[in-house]
Amino acid sequence: MSPRPISCEEVLARLFAYLDGELRDVEQAEIDRHLEWCRDCFTRAEFERRLKARLAQAGRASPPERLRERLKLMMARF
Amino acid sequence: MRRDGMVDVRNDRQFFQSEVMRLMDRLYGTALRLTGNSADAEDIVAEAVARAWEALPALRDRQAFGGWIQRILTNVYVSEWRRRRARPMTELPNESVPDGELEFSLFRRLHQPFLLWWGTPEHAFLNKLLRRDIERAFDALPEPYRAVMVLVEINGWSYSETAECLGLPIGTVRSRLARARGLLQRALWSWAKEAGVSAAAGPAPGRRLS
Numbered sequence: 001m002s003p004r005p006i007s008c009e010e011v012l013a014r015l016f017a018y019l020d021g022e023l024r025d026v027e028q029a030e031i032d033r034h035l036e037w038c039r040d041c042f043t044r045a046e047f048e049r050r051l052k053a054r055l056a057q058a059g060r061a062s063p064p065e066r067l068r069e070r071l072k073l074m075m076a077r078f
Numbered sequence: 079m080r081r082d083g084m085v086d087v088r089n090d091r092q093f094f095q096s097e098v099m100r101l102m103d104r105l106y107g108t109a110l111r112l113t114g115n116s117a118d119a120e121d122i123v124a125e126a127v128a129r130a131w132e133a134l135p136a137l138r139d140r141q142a143f144g145g146w147i148q149r150i151l152t153n154v155y156v157s158e159w160r161r162r163r164a165r166p167m168t169e170l171p172n173e174s175v176p177d178g179e180l181e182f183s184l185f186r187r188l189h190q191p192f193l194l195w196w197g198t199p200e201h202a203f204l205n206k207l208l209r210r211d212i213e214r215a216f217d218a219l220p221e222p223y224r225a226v227m228v229l230v231e232i233n234g235w236s237y238s239e240t241a242e243c244l245g246l247p248i249g250t251v252r253s254r255l256a257r258a259r260g261l262l263q264r265a266l267w268s269w270a271k272e273a274g275v276s277a278a279a280g281p282a283p284g285r286r287l288s
């Protein structure tokens with residue numbers, strides 16, 4: 001069964017839940033299908049996806065050397 | 079893999095040390111985004127590493143070490159560090175979302191017909207966005223919003239995992255996340271304008287888009 005056609009408004013309302021992987025399979029499929037033919041929503045989705053990827057990178061940072069030393073000392077006593 | 083003999087303890091320690099060192103950027107980066115400052119982030123990482131070592135015998139699947147220690151670190155922040163701060167962080171004066179915040183969309187600001195003459199301004203914007211811009215935008219979020227953002231965007235947790243960890247209803251996680259995204263995109267937009275990033279993507283400086 002092919003997914004129900006949905007409007008751009010419905011896509012936008014659920015876009016973040018979609019990108020976060022929070023939709024049920026059937027809802028996910030509805031949006032996948034819409035994005036295959038709607039360039040506006042596809043462009044929007046790509047932008048938010050790339051921004052999300054950039055945000056995830058903010059969770060990596062090079063620690064100061066003193067933290068490395070502190071952990072090495074701590075783990076040497078384990 | 080049990081720690082009931084000398085050889086196993088040594089293996090455990092080697093495994094543990096190399097994993098911690100391998101995951102260091104991620105552990106420290108997460109702690110830094112949660113706390114917003116290096117001194118607290120360092121303490122949280124150290125505490126998480128100490129607890130992870132204590133709990134290591136309970137970890138069955140060693141492939142899961144990364145996610146497992148990330149969870150320990152997040153719990154250290156949520157259950158202890160956060161509680162020790164002066165302000166209780168679970169209550170917000172007003173959980174309702176002003177329309178402007180929720181509606182704010184970087185994409186809409188960037189993806190405008192007159193900007194499209196220059197190609198794809200939203201991609202130009204992302205390409206010019208500095209790592210530092212994103213870090214500042216994260217760190218400027220009020221703590222309750224920041225915590226939800228870190229758990230969802232950085233840890234990659236589901237809304238329900240996030241709700242459980244923070245002791246919040248899932249609806250509150252959804253509304254805080256929406257608000258956090260609005261605030262964060264607004265901050266990125268205003269700094270981008272200040273830095274002339276959006277100008278590079280389109281109109282002459284001084285032209286108001288907002």
Ligand SMILES: [Zn+2]
Pocket residue numbers: 007008011034038039040041042
């Ligand atoms: Zn559409």
